[in-house]
Amino acid sequence: MLSLRDHRTDARRLTLRALPAVLAAVALLVTPWTSPAASAHGSTADPVSRNYGCWQRWGNDFQNPAMEQEDPMCWQAWQWDTNAMWNWNGLYREGTGGDFQAFIPDNQLCSAGHTGDGRYNSMDNPGPWKTSGIGANFTVDVLDQALHGADYLQVYVTRQGYNAETDALDWGDLELRATTGTYAPASHYLVNVSAPGRSGHHVVYTIWKASHADQIYFFCSDVTF
Template sequence: MSFTPPRRGPLTRRATVVASTVLMLLSTVLVGNAAAHGSAIDPASRHYGCWERWGSNFQDPAMQTEDPMCWQAWQANSNAMWNWNGLYRTYVNGDHQGAIPDGQLCSAGQTQDGRYSAMDVPGEWHATELDNDFTVTVQDQAEHGADYYRIYVTEQGYDPTTEPLGWDDLELVAETGVIAPGEGETAGSGGGVLVEIEASAPGRTGRHIVYMIWQASHMDQVFYSCSDVIF
């Protein structure tokens, strides 16, 4: 006696598709968490801010008029925002200026094959209002810890809406010592810990860039970010 297996109906096929989709999403989440690193989230780095404001609605045409610098960044490479925690360089050996040319500081020297290059484009990026005494909050998702954080602010007279950022535009305003892996406040979402760095930039008014260098402790891996602010 021969046996003919039953044909799969529409419900069975849909169930298979749904199961496959869930598996793919779960794999993406697990891979994303495994590769998590971090960034400055307050004041928000350019790439984190674009993800935070538009990640759930990145196809909204309103972005072009409401947030044009994020719009150009999403058009250039949307992976820069989906990977907001991955703007880093490896094996810099402490020579940040040697590794990153002027005009490419916000992209860490066009790291990751230029994925973050749109972050270097001058313009009216969304800016956070700050007092001259302020706190930078970094989310260390993977709890790498830090050999140090360095916080810079652009000199008075620099115009981030028209000028690419160069090393000579920056003044060091804060530097930490070693921060042990896991040290900091537990992050409310996204995992890891929040590290707070106190800084002061007297005499600044108007638009500026807060630039972060985070030398991670687990290996020679350095995270960089540009955060647009208004003092």
């Protein structure tokens, strides 16, 4: 039989042995909510982008198994890489020299050409993404948390006949509907867009050239006209 003293020693050893695992668990719990603030960038707030929308809807509830049925595209995105969700504001590509089409092949438009070591690849998958309802004339609102400014914004909209549920986005699926000039640093950049002759599920593809660096953001937003 163990004496009382032995019991205590064993308990202490067990605690020490478990400490690294406990610390790792705490770090996992804390990291998700601290990392987004550490790197402020931006995304399309309206109509909300795929990554920003999945973070808004599920960021506080990302382990809820109901997501698989209620919001399957967000579910697959969370399963692919939670860092794409915590870093919903970091979907950009650097070093293109402005020639972004050369760096972003067809079927990879929503991940900015598998940027960030493939972190955002789940954004490319076609399917029943949640959509925002819009009319033929709408306003795109880009959120700039870091006050980078904008050299320009471009807004593309998919052509009528494109099937967002089955077809990953290609450059040929898109029609350029708005190009802007520069914006001084601000929290929100608004772009008025007209995209007549469309119905059903479409994708609004917004490109934001930040002014502080060779850094271009690419956002897919699902809409219903």
